[in-house]
Amino acid sequence: MTQLALVIDLNVCVGCHSCVTNCKQWNTSGAAGPLVDENPYDKDPTGTFFNRVQTFEVGSYPQTETMHFPKSCLHCEDPPCVPVCPTGASYKRKEDGIVLVDYDKCIGCKYCSWACPYGVREFDEERKVMTKCTLCVDRIYNEKLPEAERKPSCVIACPTGARIFGDVHDPESTASKAISERGGYPLMPECGTRPANHYLPRHKTSMPIRSEQLYRSDNPLKVDSIEPIPMPPAHEDFTT
Amino acid sequence: MRPAFSVIFLTTLIGAAQGLFLVLYATELAHAEVAASFYIIGSAVILLLSGLGLLASFFHLGHPERAWRAAAMWRTSWLSREVIALPAFMAGVFGYACAHWNGSAATAAIGGVTTVLAITLFVCTGMVYAAIKVLKEWASPLTIVNFMLIGCASGATLASAYAVFTAPELTAIYARAAMALTFAALVGRSAALLRNARLKPATTMQSAIGVRHPRIVQRSQGAMGGSFNTREFFHGKSEAFIRSIKPAFLVLAFFAPLLLLFIGISTPTLLLIAFLLQYIGLLAERWFFFAEANHPQNLYYQTIG
Numbered sequence: 001m002t003q004l005a006l007v008i009d010l011n012v013c014v015g016c017h018s019c020v021t022n023c024k025q026w027n028t029s030g031a032a033g034p035l036v037d038e039n040p041y042d043k044d045p046t047g048t049f050f051n052r053v054q055t056f057e058v059g060s061y062p063q064t065e066t067m068h069f070p071k072s073c074l075h076c077e078d079p080p081c082v083p084v085c086p087t088g089a090s091y092k093r094k095e096d097g098i099v100l101v102d103y104d105k106c107i108g109c110k111y112c113s114w115a116c117p118y119g120v121r122e123f124d125e126e127r128k129v130m131t132k133c134t135l136c137v138d139r140i141y142n143e144k145l146p147e148a149e150r151k152p153s154c155v156i157a158c159p160t161g162a163r164i165f166g167d168v169h170d171p172e173s174t175a176s177k178a179i180s181e182r183g184g185y186p187l188m189p190e191c192g193t194r195p196a197n198h199y200l201p202r203h204k205t206s207m208p209i210r211s212e213q214l215y216r217s218d219n220p221l222k223v224d225s226i227e228p229i230p231m232p233p234a235h236e237d238f239t240t
Numbered sequence: 241m242r243p244a245f246s247v248i249f250l251t252t253l254i255g256a257a258q259g260l261f262l263v264l265y266a267t268e269l270a271h272a273e274v275a276a277s278f279y280i281i282g283s284a285v286i287l288l289l290s291g292l293g294l295l296a297s298f299f300h301l302g303h304p305e306r307a308w309r310a311a312a313m314w315r316t317s318w319l320s321r322e323v324i325a326l327p328a329f330m331a332g333v334f335g336y337a338c339a340h341w342n343g344s345a346a347t348a349a350i351g352g353v354t355t356v357l358a359i360t361l362f363v364c365t366g367m368v369y370a371a372i373k374v375l376k377e378w379a380s381p382l383t384i385v386n387f388m389l390i391g392c393a394s395g396a397t398l399a400s401a402y403a404v405f406t407a408p409e410l411t412a413i414y415a416r417a418a419m420a421l422t423f424a425a426l427v428g429r430s431a432a433l434l435r436n437a438r439l440k441p442a443t444t445m446q447s448a449i450g451v452r453h454p455r456i457v458q459r460s461q462g463a464m465g466g467s468f469n470t471r472e473f474f475h476g477k478s479e480a481f482i483r484s485i486k487p488a489f490l491v492l493a494f495f496a497p498l499l500l501l502f503i504g505i506s507t508p509t510l511l512l513i514a515f516l517l518q519y520i521g522l523l524a525e526r527w528f529f530f531a532e533a534n535h536p537q538n539l540y541y542q543t544i545g
Binding site: 111 | 241300301302303304306307309310311312313316317318319320323368371372373374375442443447448449450451453455456457458459460461462463464465466467468469472473535536537538540541545
């Protein structure tokens with residue numbers, strides 16, 4: 001079984017919002033119609049986005065770390081938003097595990113957004129339907145695009161490579177390896193939703209240096225473990 | 241959660257309608273000496289209230305013209321089950337009224353089926369809220385019990401007011417039943433309030449972003465002008481307002497009606513006021529029910545930035 005998902009590397013995310021803008025650009029230009037923007041150039045601009053980058057500060061000054069945190073639909077393996085939908089507009093695809101909304105069936109009751117603990121579904125105030133991340137389902141299988149571009153637009157946009165796209169059920173995929181090798185974790189595990197998207201934790205980049213790495217055991221000046229006697233400093237006698 | 245007035249009106253109106261039906265059917269089972277018109281006009285009142293509730297529910301939808309689709313997923317969705325149960329209950333009440341109109345002997349049987357439908361509707365309405373596991377304030381059997389008790393209490397108060405005009409000999413017994421049910425509803429609602437006051441959220445900032453540090457502060461939520469998430473899941477009222485609405489609904493929905501029902505046994509004109517006060521109180525109660533529920537997604541929307 002395939003479960004497509006994103007693995008987000010919090011260690012390299014710089015909070016540039018490229019994924020947000022590229023997501024908006026792609027999804028507002030699609031067949032499903034534009035994602036609404038209300039008062040875009042006015043007071044209190046608001047609109048529908050499938051992806052948001054938030055910023056958190058961990059710790060107390062001066063020991064603080066700034067953490068940029070991209071948040072989009074986690075394509076849960078046990079999605080709470082799907083069984084509550086009264087019309088069946090909200091569904092999880094069997095073939096690749098993507099959670100989608102059928103905009104033609106959605107009645108706009110917002111019940112799915114109540115059931116989702118992550119707040120990743122956004123009601124489109126113009127189309128009057130619930131919208132959410134589609135994992136760019138209209139890109140990843142699109143044969144009109146070059147093969148390298150058949151990835152979610154957020155993944156393509158990310159300048160630091162903080163977003164890994166792949167099948168998390170395939171242990172050989174880059175996404176699965178990143179999760180297992182770098183301690184990828186799900187959000188709100190206590191909710192029992194089993195999110196497919198995982199996050200890679202931040203870690204301190206360090207380079208441990210042991211003394212034997214500084215001490216050259218093959219020093220040609222060293223004979224039979226006897227330290228070479230340092231030569232007296234050479235100097236030139238300018239007085240003569 | 242942001243209280244949606246369409247849903248507040250839906251749940252309070254149909255609750256009173258279901259309660260009134262249960263009282264009418266109990267009256268029939270007790271072989272009270274009342275005219276058939278008592279049941280027919282009573283059923284009309286029930287249909288009016290539940291019809292208004294149904295109408296209100298349409299205002300909650302982005303696409304009301306697709307509302308018929310909501311009956312599709314009854315296998316998994318309590319909302320879908322409610323969507324089926326409400327018209328079924330209304331059809332049952334209509335059948336009950338027709339049977340009384342024709343003087344048919346089938347009234348008891350139709351009433352029995354409609355009673356099952358009324359209780360089913362109570363369970364469905366309660367489960368719409370109780371089934372959302374992430375909203376700890378709602379995910380409790382008390383939610384269903386209270387929808388049932390509050391619906392029956394307001395229905396019985398309405399029955400006592402209705403009997404003043406149609407069957408005055410029944411007002412005293414109805415008022416006593418309404419007092420008992422209102423008291424039971426007060427106990428149930430107080431239990432829920434106490435339970436919710438002691439709730440410890442299972443989801444924390446730490447599990448929301450997956451960082452185990454006691455101090456995490458949001459610096460930006462990714463949008464300056466607000467979003468669906470900042471509108472739908474916050475009630476937007478001050479702490480003082482929330483603190484004042486709790487005693488207000490307890491007085492209006494429970495204590496004042498109890499007193500008026502008690503006096504109403506001897507002074508029946510007060511019974512209509514008792515119902516109106518209780519209904520206004522229940523609107524406030526339902527508003528608080530929504531406002532009290534703290535959605536875990538709010539952890540991601542603490543600071544605009």
